[in-house]
Amino acid sequence: MSETTPIRRVAVIGAGTIGASWAAYFLSRGLEVVASDPSPGAPDMIRRMIDSAWPVLQRLGATEDADPARWRFEPDPVRAVEGAQFVQESAPERYEVKQALLPRIAAVLPEEVVIASSSSGLLISRLSEGCRFPGRCLIGHPFNPPHLVPLVEVVGGPGASRAAVDAAMGFYRAIGKHPIEIRKEVPGHLANRLQAALWREAVHLVAEGVASVADVDAAISEGPGLRWALMGPHATFHLAGGEGGMAHFMHHLLPAMQGWWATLGNPDVTPALQQQLIAGVRAELDGKSVAELAQRRDAFLTALLELRRRT
Known part of the structure; x- marks a missing residue:
C-alpha cells in the first residue's frame, strides 16, 4: 500500500x-464503506448505528466530506471486498469462523490491501493460516465502541510484513485513531490483558471480603480511573514521584508496591462467587438497564473526548 x-x-x-x-466511524472520516454480514437484520442494524452515532461523530469532528449515506450492503463477503483498499474484519470472536472467512476474502484481494481483524484476543498467526499473502493480515483491535474510543491495537504477529503494519498504523492514524503497535503476539494483546489483571484482583478482593462489588468499582471510577483518562500507569507513577519523577518513585515507592505484588490474588471463580459478583453488580446498578448504562457511558465518553481536544 503506497502512502x-x-x-x-x-x-x-x-x-x-x-x-x-x-x-x-469510517463514514465520519469521509470514507466509502461496503459492509457485509450473513445476518438478514444487519442492514437495519448498521443504519440504526449510523443514525444514532452521527450527531456525536459530528460533534467530535467529522470531516467536511463525511456522508452518512455513503455506504452499501453486500451479503457476500467476497464481493464486498472487491475494490476495497482496506478491510476491517469484525466477524464473531471464534477461530473456526475467522479461519473460514479470511482465506476467502484474501484470495481475491491484491497483496497490498491490508486485512485487519477486530479480534480482541485471538492470535493473528493462527487466523492468517491458509490466507493468500498472509503477511498482510494483522490485528486491528478497537475498543468498544469503536466510533468513540480512539485506541486501536495493531498486532502483526511473527509472519506480518513491515509494510502491512506500517500501512495499518498510518491508516488508523490518518483517520483520527490512536494506534499502538503490539510488538510480540500474546493472547489478549495488551489492553485486555491489563483489564484482565485488574479484574482478577477486583474479584479476589470481593471473594476475600475486603470490599463489596460496588466499593471495588468505586475505588477505580472515583479514584485512579479519573487519572487514567489522561495518562497511563507509568506516566501516573512518574508524576507520583514528584520532582524526581520515575527515578524517585523507583527508589521510594517501588519496594512497598513489590510487597503488595506478593499478596495479589488468583481467585477460583466458583459458581458461588459468580453469583456473588452478579448480585453485587445488580445491587450497585439499582435496576439500570444495559441500554441505559451504554447511553450514559457514550455520553460521558463524548464529553471526555471533547474535553481532551481542548486541553
Whole structure:
C-alpha cells in the first residue's frame, strides 16, 4: 500500500455491534464503506448505528466530506471486498469462523490491501493460516465502541510484513485513531490483558471480603480511573514521584508496591462467587438497564473526548 494512494474505500466484513460502529466511524472520516454480514437484520442494524452515532461523530469532528449515506450492503463477503483498499474484519470472536472467512476474502484481494481483524484476543498467526499473502493480515483491535474510543491495537504477529503494519498504523492514524503497535503476539494483546489483571484482583478482593462489588468499582471510577483518562500507569507513577519523577518513585515507592505484588490474588471463580459478583453488580446498578448504562457511558465518553481536544 503506497502512502501516495490515500484509502477511500473500506470493506467492513462482519457488521454486528463492533462492525456497525466501525462503519459509522469510517463514514465520519469521509470514507466509502461496503459492509457485509450473513445476518438478514444487519442492514437495519448498521443504519440504526449510523443514525444514532452521527450527531456525536459530528460533534467530535467529522470531516467536511463525511456522508452518512455513503455506504452499501453486500451479503457476500467476497464481493464486498472487491475494490476495497482496506478491510476491517469484525466477524464473531471464534477461530473456526475467522479461519473460514479470511482465506476467502484474501484470495481475491491484491497483496497490498491490508486485512485487519477486530479480534480482541485471538492470535493473528493462527487466523492468517491458509490466507493468500498472509503477511498482510494483522490485528486491528478497537475498543468498544469503536466510533468513540480512539485506541486501536495493531498486532502483526511473527509472519506480518513491515509494510502491512506500517500501512495499518498510518491508516488508523490518518483517520483520527490512536494506534499502538503490539510488538510480540500474546493472547489478549495488551489492553485486555491489563483489564484482565485488574479484574482478577477486583474479584479476589470481593471473594476475600475486603470490599463489596460496588466499593471495588468505586475505588477505580472515583479514584485512579479519573487519572487514567489522561495518562497511563507509568506516566501516573512518574508524576507520583514528584520532582524526581520515575527515578524517585523507583527508589521510594517501588519496594512497598513489590510487597503488595506478593499478596495479589488468583481467585477460583466458583459458581458461588459468580453469583456473588452478579448480585453485587445488580445491587450497585439499582435496576439500570444495559441500554441505559451504554447511553450514559457514550455520553460521558463524548464529553471526555471533547474535553481532551481542548486541553
